[in-house]
Amino acid sequence: MCLGIPGEVIGYLPENRDLARVDVSGVRRVINVGLLADDPPVPGDWVLIHVGFALSKIDEQEAAVALSYLESIGQAYTDELAALSQSRIE
Amino acid sequence: MRFVDEFRSAGTAHALAARIAELCEPGRQYKFMEVCGGHTHTIYKHGLEDYLPESVTLVHGPGCPVCVIPMGRVDDAIHLAAHPGTIMTSFGDMMRVPGSQGSFFDAKARGTDIRMVYSPLDALKIARQNPDKRVVFMAIGFETTAPSTAMTVLRASAEGLANFSVFCNHVTIVPAIKAILDSPDLRLDGFIGPGHVSTVIGCRPYEFIAGSYGKPVVVAGFEPLDILQSIYMLMLQVRAGRAEVENQYTRVVPYDGNRAALHAINEVMELRPYFEWRGLGFISHSAMAVRPAYRRFDAERLFEIPGVRVADPKACQCGEVLKGVLKPWECKVFGTACTPETPIGTCMVSPEGACAAYYNFGRMNRHRVSEVSVS
Numbered sequence: 001m002c003l004g005i006p007g008e009v010i011g012y013l014p015e016n017r018d019l020a021r022v023d024v025s026g027v028r029r030v031i032n033v034g035l036l037a038d039d040p041p042v043p044g045d046w047v048l049i050h051v052g053f054a055l056s057k058i059d060e061q062e063a064a065v066a067l068s069y070l071e072s073i074g075q076a077y078t079d080e081l082a083a084l085s086q087s088r089i090e
Numbered sequence: 091m092r093f094v095d096e097f098r099s100a101g102t103a104h105a106l107a108a109r110i111a112e113l114c115e116p117g118r119q120y121k122f123m124e125v126c127g128g129h130t131h132t133i134y135k136h137g138l139e140d141y142l143p144e145s146v147t148l149v150h151g152p153g154c155p156v157c158v159i160p161m162g163r164v165d166d167a168i169h170l171a172a173h174p175g176t177i178m179t180s181f182g183d184m185m186r187v188p189g190s191q192g193s194f195f196d197a198k199a200r201g202t203d204i205r206m207v208y209s210p211l212d213a214l215k216i217a218r219q220n221p222d223k224r225v226v227f228m229a230i231g232f233e234t235t236a237p238s239t240a241m242t243v244l245r246a247s248a249e250g251l252a253n254f255s256v257f258c259n260h261v262t263i264v265p266a267i268k269a270i271l272d273s274p275d276l277r278l279d280g281f282i283g284p285g286h287v288s289t290v291i292g293c294r295p296y297e298f299i300a301g302s303y304g305k306p307v308v309v310a311g312f313e314p315l316d317i318l319q320s321i322y323m324l325m326l327q328v329r330a331g332r333a334e335v336e337n338q339y340t341r342v343v344p345y346d347g348n349r350a351a352l353h354a355i356n357e358v359m360e361l362r363p364y365f366e367w368r369g370l371g372f373i374s375h376s377a378m379a380v381r382p383a384y385r386r387f388d389a390e391r392l393f394e395i396p397g398v399r400v401a402d403p404k405a406c407q408c409g410e411v412l413k414g415v416l417k418p419w420e421c422k423v424f425g426t427a428c429t430p431e432t433p434i435g436t437c438m439v440s441p442e443g444a445c446a447a448y449y450n451f452g453r454m455n456r457h458r459v460s461e462v463s464v465s
């Protein structure tokens with residue numbers, strides 16, 4: 001839950017502008033981007049996600065670095081990804 | 091992996107270590123605290139202490155939110171979850187944290203309806219789907235997760251959901267750092283500041299550490315070279331007699347933090363006069379509660395909660411570990427009675443806890459190695 005997971009923004013949900021679809025290591029899920037309202041991400045942007053909320057915009061290089069950190073920590077990341085894949089934010 | 095190699099290069103690590111060594115004054119010891127459990131993890135995973143000169147020591151701080159939840163609070167949550175018609179929802183990390191009558195997992199096994207969720211927004215969905223049940227979200231974490239809880243309460247409020255509430259256990263990092271600075275047990279030369287928490291709060295809240303306590307702070311990223319670079323920046327400050335807040339992790343952390351996130355927290359939550367931290371005791375203004383304006387979503391007002399205070403188990407030395415006074419392996423039950431499968435203390439539960447990090451990587455640090463070789 002402390003892990004910041006990088007995801008690539010795919011697009012927004014038409015019914016709620018705070019909700020965006022992201023791709024996290026091939027898993028596509030909906031997250032809330034309302035905390036980036038000052039500078040909303042556009043499709044193709046990368047964000048760091050904490051418990052279903054994007055907390056910061058990052059560049060592609062930082063996304064790769066963050067992902068490799070997560071992969072290095074093993075089980076905790078596997079568990080977090082498993083939790084994320086169960087997530088059904090709407 | 092081109093991007094990543096830049097942060098992992100052994101050559102650069104050795105070069106940085108050499109520059110750190112050049113800055114050490116003969117006969118002087120340097121002690122820096124890494125506040126965040128994510129940093130602890132990187133330090134053990136990559137054996138960073140082995141790169142550093144003997145005179146530079148890293149000590150672990152209290153920045154693992156699961157580790158600091160006191161026993162009594164776990165008991166309260168389980169009591170709350172047992173109210174008929176209630177569904178408790180929780181992050182997976184919280185499930186194994188021991189209370190005096192066992193953990194959430196144990197309570198679940200006894201039939202209490204406790205469900206794991208990835209996000210508080212998933213808990214909100216459970217509430218929508220179960221209008222005849224009262225759904226409570228066990229809110230834990232530092233400022234990294236507090237905005238999510240706040241945004242979820244705002245959403246519940248906008249939707250007029252009547253069966254959703256949060257059991258708020260959010261803690262705030264700065265008072266814990268202050269408690270450590272005020273404690274006579276430990277003399278520190280500076281802090282490696284937390285990465286993700288600072289995404290939200292920015293760097294300004296640490297300025298008192300430099301200003302009032304004269305200790306440098308460098309907010310750091312999570313890669314091995316980020317941490318070595320931060321130690322180098324700390325050493326430069328110490329050597330020059332400076333104490334400032336610097337940001338090594340500008341790639342992610344803006345100096346002023348995330349305005350929208352701070353606004354959401356402030357809208358929904360207020361500081362408690364005091365809160366108990368596992369192992370550290372009561373710390374003033376160190377945690378947040380739901381504001382009266384959102385009382386309809388505050389489980390502490392909606393449910394009868396015993397508010398028990400339970401002393402930590404006698405064998406447990408998590409407090410000393412969280413304050414950086416003891417290294418995990420110095421705890422008497424480390425690796426014997428206390429393991430990740432059978433945790434006695436919380437530092438063994440979360441993968442970010444210092445004890446779990448030591449245990450999982452089986453890394454003998456240099457002090458341990460020397461101790462083992464003389465015994």
Ligand code: SF4
Pocket residue numbers: 405406407408409411418421422423424425428429433434435436437438439445
């Ligand atoms: S070994 Fe267990 S009881 Fe000892 S400090 Fe670590 S978590 Fe606490």
